[in-house]
Amino acid sequence: MGQGTVLGPFVELMIFATFPLAARIERADAMNAVQAVESHGRLHPDSGAAVQPAGGGMATFASPGSPMTHAIGLGMSGPVAETEIEAVEEFYRGHGCPAVNIDLCPLADVSLCEALGRRGYRIVEYNNVLARRVEKYDTWPRDSRVRQAGAGEMDLWACTVMGGFFEKDEPTPAEADIGAVLFDMQGAAAFIAGVAECPAAGAGMSIREGLACLFGDSTLTAFRGLGLHRSLIEARLAHAVAAGCDLAVAMTLPGTVSQRNYERAGFQVLYTKMNMQRDS
DSSP: OOHHHHHHHHHHHOOOOOHHHHHHHHHHHHHHHHHHHHHHHHHOTTSOOEEEEETTEEEEESSTTOTTOEEESTTSSSOOOHHHHHHHHHHHHHTTOSEEEEEEOTTSOHHHHHHHHHTTOEEEEEEEEEEEEOOOOTTOOOOTTEEEOOTTOHHHHHHHHHHHHTTSSSOOHHHHHHHHHHHHSTTEEEEEEEETTEEEEEEEEEEETTEEEEEEEEEOGGGTTSSHHHHHHHHHHHHHHHTTOSEEEEEEOTTOHHHHHHHHTTOEEEEEEEEEEEEO
């Protein structure tokens, strides 16, 4: 048996981290950020939520220190001039941010990396970008514990997801508000899992140009180890199939249980993004 015969099936399943694919993913991530900030603005009209084009991507602002306040997708459509980074910094300074956060894709134009280095940015977080093909597969497991959340279940979903994320039974109003913003995002779909009629886990997704973006995965501490996360992944993949998607992506912190669950569900790490920060 030749080497090609052995490797053939595995190569067919692999996804290669090309620049066009990375640009597609980063574009979708930037659009999610824009939609999240617009959702924040709808829920909090006096917040000053704003977005601004930035170096081929988008700079988004919800509030100082918010996880939705960062710039995404820079350098994915060509070189980035230092004046463009200066404009991003001025955008955040104008909104009272104590720091500027820019996501750096390793496939971005090298000019961005060089400019961030010159301007004193440092790495504060890594995120793995995982992907898998979305095949039409009629036998996706259907876990009766998982269902799509209804329009009137924003508070339930937000408290469940943020409770699992912050590892507490009842998140603070500010913490729950992050979940509410994600639930209210244009084009988003929310899923919830229950055990004995108790909400136990939740997750969300959006679809951008045929790309299913999976996010918000969280399980309450008391219900971990019951396979709910895997079932939420499968439910969203089935939703992606029905929507005609060809690819699904997710982002996790490296080496986490979330990453392992996605890998068990057939996802592979494409590349690792860096959150670059500079104090204002």
